[in-house]
Amino acid sequence: MAMAGARKAKRKGKRAARKIARRGLMLVLSSPSGAGKTTLSRMLLKADKSVELSVSVTTRPRRPGEKHGRDYFFIQKPQFEKMVVNGELLEWAEVFGNLYGTPRAPVERALAAGRDVLFDIDWQGTQQLGQTARSDMASIFVLPPSIPELERRLRARALDAELVIRGRMAKAGDELSHWFEYDYVVLNDDIERAFADVRQILAAERLKRERLTGLSDFVRGLQAKL
């Protein structure tokens, strides 16, 4: 018991020594529908408590079971338009007449506090984010291993009508063509391995010199002792 306690204390001391302040990062996951980005997002949010999901604002009506502030912030169109004009959205888009956008303030708060923000968005959102927040962003494109496998996954979700599946397959080709705009590419031929890849990318991105905002002081402290 005493030894276990000592070991724990030692480990705690080491962990404390590790505390160099860092700025959080914006982790973007994109992929064709069915390639696995939503599953990977869910796994990451569950496994890593320093990561939070960006909650979008939208003008579309709330559906049963959806919660304001968890699934979306449900707002009116004039309010949305004001946010656009005031530069309060990092990216936004219109889909079937409804407006969707990412509020800048909560993301900025998380990054400044050293927490990471996950974005499960398409290439259009990624392009906009990249224009406004490049140095905070790390983007991953998730590839399906094959087209039959992609189709199998879309069908496994069942429920969707044949026409919807056809439409998604067609859209996949469009999505696929944007792989070149991403920092990293992960092949999802095995969800556990793809997840390990995503976590390694996140771990490495956290060690980037430019994100370690406390380094300058830390090194100055070392040099003062020489």
Next chain:
Amino acid sequence: MAMAGARKAKRKGKRAARKIARRGLMLVLSSPSGAGKTTLSRMLLKADKSVELSVSVTTRPRRPGEKHGRDYFFIQKPQFEKMVVNGELLEWAEVFGNLYGTPRAPVERALAAGRDVLFDIDWQGTQQLGQTARSDMASIFVLPPSIPELERRLRARALDAELVIRGRMAKAGDELSHWFEYDYVVLNDDIERAFADVRQILAAERLKRERLTGLSDFVRGLQAKL
């Protein structure tokens, strides 16, 4: 037994599916003497067979126990100077009247074959490498947790005379001042954790889109099936 075999075959199939050709990368480790880069290099070479150490050319005489082609390529000064003039060295330096350099050809061969090359070099070598081979390089600066700990590690190597240790401590300040030139910074307060950090950085760098030279063909193959 049959099941284990089937599982193994399945795993092998998955691994085969993962084969997207990639270009190797140049992984640079730098740190003040005693901060642990040489230990980390040794651990990495042992753990990861896709990584090889760059072997330098030098004009200094071979010491007992050193092997030509393993520790260094021992060459004469005129040959070295010819290599410099012909651009056959990625970086070089003169230390105490002896010349040391990194031959370009074996590095280029390794990268083209998808193998990674490790460089255990100082900030001057890193600066030169960065000028000639930036896009292939990922650089890590290893920090000691504290100055007393750095001194303790330098003394633990024993053998070295007090004056040598003093000299190394003084040089550490100079080395430390170059942390800002590196892509990543790893704090070596615990060798196993620092090693895990290095491996995560390497894993992530391998997933960078620009290194996955086979991606273009892979995506074209997917799109052809849509």
